Amino acid sequence: MADAALHLFQGLGIELEYMIAAKDTLAVLPVSDKLLYSVAGEYVCAIERGEIGWSNELVLHVIELKTNGPVPELDALPALFQENVRTINRRLVSLGARLLPTGMHPLMDPFTQTRLWPHDNNPIYEKYNEIFDCRGHGWANVQSVHFNLSFAGDDEFARLHAALRLILPLLPALSASSPLIDGKESGFLDTRLAFYAKNQKKLPSISGNVIPEKGIRSKREYEEKILKKMYADIAPYDKEKILQEEWLNSRGAIARFERNAIEIRIIDTQECPLADISLCALVLESVKNMAGRRWVSFEKQLNWDEAPLAALFKDVVKNGRHSVISDKKYLSAFGYEKNASCTVGQLWEHILDAVMPRDNPRSRVWRGPLELILREGSLAERILMALAGDFSPEKIVYIYRRLSECLAEGKMFEPGEK
Template sequence: MSDPLHLFDAFGVELEYMIVDAESLDVRPIADLVLEKAAGEIISEVELGEIAWSNELALHVIELKTNGPAASLDPLPGFFQQHVKQVNEYLQPLGARLLPTAMHPWMDPHAVKLWPHDYNPIYEAYNRIFDCRGHGWANLQSVHLNLPFCGDEEFGRLHAAIRLIMPLLPALAASSPICDGKPSGFLDTRMEVYRTNSRRIPSLTAAVVPEPIYTEGDYQRDIFEKMYADIEPHDPEGILQFPFLNARGAIARFDRGAIEIRVLDIQECPAADLAILQAIVATLQAIVSEKWTPLAEQQLVGTMPLSQIFLESIRTADATHLEDAVLLRQFGWNAAHRPTAAELWRHILAELNLTPAKESPLDVILTEGPLARRILHRVGHDLTHLKSVYGELAECLSQGTMFRRQPA
């Protein structure tokens, strides 16, 4: 048996993409054909060296993920980009391609096709209970970051740090401003629809930002046991009574010794996703090491203030005005001036000596705004531009390039 992983020893990264028609950009529910091409049979996951491919609930979505814990984030942009190219090569004869961003801009979620093969009973259970014909189930692509811990002490430190950073993440990662063919009013529409997709059983998602719980025993009692009790009348066979039922923005997987952050929208290319993850990891390391505030103070920050900031952040992302002095203190902001989320991120990176190089992916995000803001700028008031803008985004993914505020 291998030794347990400790804080920041390794990283698990998952990137989800839409499969769309190469010409119309309408969704194509053919993820099973791609996996069959890669594996020689229709299976839910195929391991291909450093990266594995797998299915998701919707048949038009495919996930690329690290094949086990990765010791470093540094080589991952290249690995993921190589596999994006490989998936696109399999899709080309089918008249299809991959499309980035966290929501399809004009998909009708009522037309969703669920994965019909192994694990289908789980998806059908979700569909029966929650009705997956909605954007919050059928139309969302995210990035998941898995971070290891060993024992309650490490879990408590990591969970506290993740709770604090969560309201700031849409400022970097929001990429879903368009829904039903028009701007939604949210830069991170994916999180707006995600946070209500389990409203029939509110304990699954709760306030998105997790509760201040710092031991496995407390988590088991206050979160898992309540969720399982709440869903039991709807799930008498117990199909869903597992840790994956937890739909908070970060979920504890004690069976894996990891916390999975789930609130990040997917970007236009893996280099952008990994640049955001590098910034997140460096910031979490600083919080865990008590660079700005002691652990005891971090663990006292309440859920509702964090959740309220998060709700504003999914609407306004980088432009979110941060007024909460308690939150700002956790990141070493002591000035009387109250910053925007973008200003706070520049401050954090400067504090960590991580000011991004000019024209690097993170510099583009901080200078030109998150992808959602760049998309809205390019679409403008003429929604007939939607197809050309998203066609360019598909090309950015294919080529591994950044989508810029102004066309090249």
Template sequence: METVEPMDSSRKRLHLFEGFGVELEYMIVDRDSLQVKPITDQLIHDEVGAYLSDVEFGDIAWSNELVLHVVELKTQGPVKSLEQLQQKFQEHVHKINGMLQKYNAMLLPTAAHPLMNPYTDTKLWPHEHNAVYEAYNRIFDCRGHGWANLQSTHLNLPFYNDEEFEKLHAAIRVLLPIIPALSASSPVLDGVVTGLADSRLEVYRQNQKKLPSITGKVVPEAVFSQANYEEQVLQRMYREVAPHDPEGTLQEEFLNSRGAIARFERNTIEIRLLDIQESPVADMAVLQAVVAVLQALIAERWVPLQELKVWHEDQLSAILLDVIAKGQEAILTDQDYLRLFGYGSAENCKAGELWKHLVEQALTLDDQPEVANALNFIISRGNLSKRILEALGDEPSEEKIRQVYQQLAVCLQKGSVFLPDKPC
């Protein structure tokens, strides 16, 4: 649904892993009640004196999203490395939290507000680019958790040509199903523990079922060239939305809502499956793990590229749905799938065990102790959903939920990792 591009299409084309675009979405809430505060436009106006959709600060920019209580922080164009990027994002978290004090407001992390009623609390962005948002609202009714209450981390990865697109898309498709095992951070909706590790993804995958070609199976189809992608993915979506969108407002690549979407206008693939974490250092830990495994897959470290390409989206989607529900505890039983990642045991394994294997095999963080520490907690203590649930208990009161999420806001401000038994 974004209209502002974090990777400028006018820049020279980059080869695989020569650049990275990162977007982090945060809620603005009342410091005491955690009620969402629809003041993103006021925040931007306070900074630049105008209701703009995009404000640039050198390497980092702020932008609006569909709803007025969410602000997005993003790299302004591709950065050469993810290393130390958390520090730049953290500086802007501090800046925004300082500006929000006069409204008794603050930024809140995690992928879904645990108490928000999206049917009463939703206010759409009314300024620049709102024609796109109004079109979405007219077709789908954007009041609902899958629209108004979801915050994610997006990772944009470049490809130079069709050959590189083929490799990158093949690797991303097979990795997508297990990413929520690392990144899930949305175990509560409407004040109730949902029983799902990744409640955001569960509502996200269904919020456009009126036009099923837009989201597909979340895992993209097995297409590996621009021409085939145009024909089999994009044109199908445009045809399906056309009767509902006579002005053609939505018939652009951003309409695609799969878990990873090809952006040929800027030669990137954008991974959209990730729940946002409690602080930028935790996000960078997850992103660096994802990138390291993608690099290993593309280098054919464990199996030839051809073996990645044969997987149908239905097979991969079935794995994804189990991981959405159970997170790191999801049991992976398909030995052929495990073999893609060099997991040699003849026995089933949990998604968390597979990630431990992958991090050991593919990633070295010796010169990044903060990121290494965050990733170690995610692997050993569980994804953020699991740690939140450990802090909440099975049937938490509204007050208990507020206490835990206020602690998560402290983690965001401090740039620390949330542990249920240790204050941030």
């Protein structure tokens, strides 16, 4: 997203991360370098395959698929990503592997199974490991969707940043897909984000409250309030300045000024690209309406205190769509006037109808997956429903094998199906 001429929402970028797992046991397999080698003929960090690229991640059992540069709309992306999923799965057959979705592996032991990427960019990963110890679940066992939204100049940046702050706390209610850890129910629907918030507690300025700070109107203010403090705090541990870049920032949405975009980082990977892109489409339309001041002024968005937003975010990470909102001011910021309080799920139903009306033909492709999520629950809820209290390794592998089949076939996961 490097072209500064791309104005607000004119350029969109999506990255999807998947695990590579053994075909039969679903144990993580550290072979992403071999997968990339099978295409490039050498060990590389990334390859481009037309409109979609493949690239490495911190650990060897994760592969990332991403748009090659910004795209103007999302409509074609489910099919493009799905085609690449099928291609990768075909290439993984010879390695005895398959792609596996969701935000975390339910059975992985990161302390014994973590293998860092050993090729180009390895100094970055080794430095992270040296400072934070990347063998934990929050580092080695995470898969997410990154969604980039373009902006041009300070005015558009400020509008986008302010709008995202209000919407971020609601996202895990729809996107949570990581309810298990070490073969047990974690107590959080979004376990990945429970770790995300404390991954870098050694240096709290890196993630802040996850919900970004208020009152930021420009690139200069962002650098002063967020980036410079973060770089100063990590400098004693990073004398070579390996990590002092924008991507060190671990807030829920981070400024990527070098590509003129803000990147959303708190969406768990779903069961198939259609589900991922449908969630991104809803986020996009919601942010467009918020940034367009449909329900609340820019000044109010800009100066909304992060403490209640962060508290709501933590509640939603744990309880998902069942979290209750009793803040009438917050509800009115989305045009919700029906009751003095509602669940996050009810608020999302209101937002969906407001930004993706049923009679809008462009909404139809997205509404199907989104209505299933609102009706049956996030993927995390559906996984727990399918397990029905049986957390034996055999049952977990059975359910996650079904999830890998959903990914391979490009279909939504429904607990009752066999």
